Amino acid sequence: MKLSKPKYIFVTGGVASSLGKGIISASIARLLQARGYTVTIQKLDPYINIDPGTLNPYEHGECYVTEDGTETDLDLGHYERFTSITTTHANNVTTGKIYKSVIEKERKGEYLGKTVQVIPHITDEIKRCIQFLGQTKQYDIIITEIGGTVGDIESLPFIESVRQLRYQLGYRNTALVHLTLIPYMAASGELKTKPTQHSVKALLENGLQPDILVLRTEHPLTKELRRKVALFCNVDPEAVMESIDVPTIYECPLRMHEQHLDDVVLEKLNIPADQEPDLESLRSFVDKVKHPSSTVDIALVGKYTELPDAYKSICESFIHAGAANDCKVRLHYVNSEKVNAGNAAELLGKMSGILVAPGFGNRGIDGKIEAVRYARENNIPFFGICLGMQCAVIEFARNVLGLEGAASVETEPSTPYPVIDLMEEQKGVTAKGGTMRLGGYPCTLVKGSHAAEAYGKQTVVERHRHRYEFNNDYLERFEAAGMRAAGLNPDTGLVEVVEIPSHRWFVGTQYHPEYKSTVRTPHPLFTSFVAAAMAYRDSK
Ligand code: GLN
Numbered sequence: 452m453k454l455s456k457p458k459y460i461f462v463t464g465g466v467a468s469s470l471g472k473g474i475i476s477a478s479i480a481r482l483l484q485a486r487g488y489t490v491t492i493q494k495l496d497p498y499i500n501i502d503p504g505t506l507n508p509y510e511h512g513e514c515y516v517t518e519d520g521t522e523t524d525l526d527l528g529h530y531e532r533f534t535s536i537t538t539t540h541a542n543n544v545t546t547g548k549i550y551k552s553v554i555e556k557e558r559k560g561e562y563l564g565k566t567v568q569v570i571p572h573i574t575d576e577i578k579r580c581i582q583f584l585g586q587t588k589q590y591d592i593i594i595t596e597i598g599g600t601v602g603d604i605e606s607l608p609f610i611e612s613v614r615q616l617r618y619q620l621g622y623r624n625t626a627l628v629h630l631t632l633i634p635y636m637a638a639s640g641e642l643k644t645k646p647t648q649h650s651v652k653a654l655l656e657n658g659l660q661p662d663i664l665v666l667r668t669e670h671p672l673t674k675e676l677r678r679k680v681a682l683f684c685n686v687d688p689e690a691v692m693e694s695i696d697v698p699t700i701y702e703c704p705l706r707m708h709e710q711h712l713d714d715v716v717l718e719k720l721n722i723p724a725d726q727e728p729d730l731e732s733l734r735s736f737v738d739k740v741k742h743p744s745s746t747v748d749i750a751l752v753g754k755y756t757e758l759p760d761a762y763k764s765i766c767e768s769f770i771h772a773g774a775a776n777d778c779k780v781r782l783h784y785v786n787s788e789k790v791n792a793g794n795a796a797e798l799l800g801k802m803s804g805i806l807v808a809p810g811f812g813n814r815g816i817d818g819k820i821e822a823v824r825y826a827r828e829n830n831i832p833f834f835g836i837c838l839g840m841q842c843a844v845i846e847f848a849r850n851v852l853g854l855e856g857a858a859s860v861e862t863e864p865s866t867p868y869p870v871i872d873l874m875e876e877q878k879g880v881t882a883k884g885g886t887m888r889l890g891g892y893p894c895t896l897v898k899g900s901h902a903a904e905a906y907g908k909q910t911v912v913e914r915h916r917h918r919y920e921f922n923n924d925y926l927e928r929f930e931a932a933g934m935r936a937a938g939l940n941p942d943t944g945l946v947e948v949v950e951i952p953s954h955r956w957f958v959g960t961q962y963h964p965e966y967k968s969t970v971r972t973p974h975p976l977f978t979s980f981v982a983a984a985m986a987y988r989d990s991k
Pocket of ligand 1: 811
């Protein structure tokens with residue numbers, strides 16, 4: 452930490468949702484890091500769930516899991532991928548969490564005699580959660596992204612907390628970045644600034660003046676338009692940034708730097724901009740993403756294929772691994788509900804690699820098992836993650852060990868061969884929120900396995916999110932028939948990785964490697980899987 456006291460940046464959004472506040476927050480963090488400051492990013496989500504762990508991916512996309520085992524918003528994935536910072540439970544706060552903690556305090560009598568109200572009790576709790584990260588003394592700058600759109604009823608207490616904090620901490624110790632949309636009217640060929648003016652007005656009504664505006668647009672903005680927005684929204688013209696669609700999100704920090712966003716932020720926060728940012732590694736990464744030497748086709752078999760956000764971290768891991776291999780991974784989403792023995796060759800035959808995705812429940816499970824069979828029998832590089840690994844085990848049990856009806860007790864509680872069973876500590880757990888096996892656990896890899904070779908080390912820590920596991924009662928039979936446990940939890944003996952050594956590249960992980968892949972350190976298993984797919988492509 453360089454600064455004696457932490458500074459705070461707030462990021463709000465207006466006009467529409469899904470403008471990419473998470474990417475902008477991560478880009479600012481990346482630039483400030485490049486300037487030599489330590490940064491962390493926090494997301495405040497206005498919904499009432501305690502965390503997104505109980506949400507269907509169709510609601511909010513993927514549920515991201517932190518090292519400390521918190522189920523969080525997918526934006527935390529962007530934060531980690533852009534900056535390599537490790538986030539924790541403190542980096543994602545929901546309305547539900549805030550109310551839970553206030554209500555628990557009320558029951559303990561901490562507000563004895565008082566009426567507990569949104570202001571000051573809820574806003575105080577929100578401010579406490581924001582400042583908590585500052586008090587860790589690990590960060591020069593805390594970036595807090597407020598989910599939702601300004602003007603929503605549910606985000607009001609968060610906006611009010613930001614107003615209070617800016618007043619209390621001082622306007623030179625905080626900065627407010629507001630992200631809006633500049634729509635393009637094709638009929639008149641015009642870009643429109645009015646929605647932006649209105650959303651800044653909505654902020655002003657709540658006592659907040661933005662310092663910096665980031666304008667999302669599909670077309671380049673003229674100087675004139677920027678000046679107009681600056682004038683009507685009371686911001687400096689040089690603090691109006693264009694955020695135009697880019698071929699890869701990892702280009703965002705570079706585009707923002709070209710417009711001096713980092714200088715403007717540092718100026719607003721009254722901190723020195725003495726160190727020129729070192730963005731060389733990011734530039735060369737972006738260059739590799741944009742100009743790959745070749746392409747490889749990989750199928751992602753899952754049941755949420757209509758919504759790519761459901762597999763965000765996996766998609767991003769493939770971008771990192773592709774860059775590491777100087778190759779573009781063309782991902783083909785294959786709906787597992789549509790895969791069967793009759794069409795597997797047609798759907799998967801042209802692929803150089805097959806990944807079976809994580810998931811829950813019965814829907815699409817047969818198609819996933821069929822996809823595994825196709826990959827195994829045709830010696831196509833295969834990667835199974837969590838449920839994908841469990842499907843690989845089930846497929847092997849049924850088709851190699853001949854255990855007819857082998858299954859996971861998750862989908863078939865009365866299976867005669869429960870090769871995937873409920874974990875011991877899960878028996879008796881009925882509550883759904885935050886009760887899975889979550890977060891980082893160690894895994895010891897078997898020497899000579901694909902996994903050990905990929906990682907280049909024997910002990911790794913990877914993140915989990917599951918209730919079921921490989922049933923060790925069957926391990927001997929699996930190993931004798933050619934599927935081995937290539938990674939084990941050193942404390943409990945739980946199987947973490949399965950492999951088929953006679954196969955070109957067949958790896959299943961009970962954990963989720965995709966949560967740990969970043970621009971700086973692409974995940975070794977993804978890198979190795981892509982390399983195997985490229986080698987297979989070349990051999991065809
Ligand atoms: N449904 C499986 C379990 O709970 C797999 C979970 C997952 O893929 N994340 O064990």
